[in-house]
Amino acid sequence: MLASEVPAAPATPASHPSAKTVWDTKTQQYHGGQEWSFLDNFVEDFSVTTNGLGIPQKALQAAREALDVCHHYPAADQEPAKTHLAKFLHPESHTGIHSRLLLGNGASELIDLVTRAAPEGPWKPGPWPVQYKEYERSAIALGRTVLPPNDPTPASLTCIVNPNNPTGDYMHIEDLKAWIESTVADNTVVMVDESMQPWHSPAFQSDSLISQSEWLADLYATRGIAVYIMHSWTKLWSCTGLRLGSLVCPTVEHCTKLKKVQVPWSVNVPALKFLEVVTSDAEADFLAETWDVTPKWRKSLVDRLLAMGAKQSWEVRGEDFLSWVWIDMRDEKVAADAIVRAKRAGVPVRSGVPGYGCHTCVRAAVRKPEQVDVLLSAWEGLVDQQ
DSSP states (O other): OGGOOOOOOOOOTTTTTOGGGSTTTOOOOOOOSOGGGTTOOOOOOBBBBTTTSSSOOOHHHHHHGGGTTTTOOOOOOOOHHHHHHHHHHHHHGHHHHHHEEEESHHHHHHHHHHHSSSSSSSEEEEESSSTHHHHHHHHHHHHOOOOOOOOOOSSSEEEEEOOOTTTHHHHHHHHHHHHHHHSSTTOOOEEEEEEEEEGTTTGGGGGGGOOOOOOOOHHHHHHHHHHEEEEETTTTTTOOTOOOEEEEEESSHHHHHHHHHSSSTOOHHHHHHHHHHTGGGGGGGHHOOOOOOHHHHHHHHHHHHHHHHHGGEEESSSSTOOEEEEEEOHHHHHHHHHHHHHHHHOOEEEEEEETTTTTTTEEEEEHHHHHHHHHHTTTTTTTOOO
């Protein structure tokens, strides 16, 4: 498809607001994943960082069947889903993790819980100037002062997204530990979001704070630094509509404190059943395929993007294992045009402007080659017309 043949954006049905008005901008933080339902020619959603393989089918079927018992309350102890997840996180030490594990309605609920429970005082993001905004939104909503990442002022609550969304920056485990030790003040709280870290490899635990129980315990015992490890499971398993998140607390006591104030029944019956199955051997092949094809699809996408943007020296950032690319197109008009063209072609991408303030940047998910063809066809001639 030539650039001139990119179809015009379909008219928005009168009964639907535009995707931009879905968010109450006075109270909510902009997020991708809203455009698709307003597109008559929708092909694939490139605006979110979900798995390019789609939904694991055995887990999906289990969630469907769980609707047959939705007239019953979910299990108050969230079992057996919680045990399955603990074993997935770290088979060798799952018992210790299980006692410190909370499940929630996506990571957002758990982010808010920790933000409320942390000592009063300023909030600070991790080392990168651009970072997933839900942590900041929660801090602002609770009246915390927001510090820039390079501010030497001690923060009561520090939040690190690693791998960082949207930029794809990543600290390996020893670098991450060193950064916490040298940057975080004593007797404060740290949230480390490792939502995208399990994409790393079948041995993802080896480069994760999940494997650092002794270091975490010592950090709290000697310096009073309480580290919470956050995961949103809606991206790896492409179930953003089900809402699944988890939190590994620094101690059992911290976990108990949060559980006391957590809203009951925050994870519903289909979501619990989905989690139970997706972390079992039944979906082992899905994960194996994810770890195999994602780097290959990503490399192909990166190569094609760099060739397309060679004239303007586009930069594509992020680790090889990640499910998205962060593209700096070097020109605000080019980036804005790329957003419009993608939407017109039924393959919406995430603008770097809302929330992030990155006017030359676009985030695009890693997807199947035939779906990438649609996106890149829409972007043919993008640079030449500027």
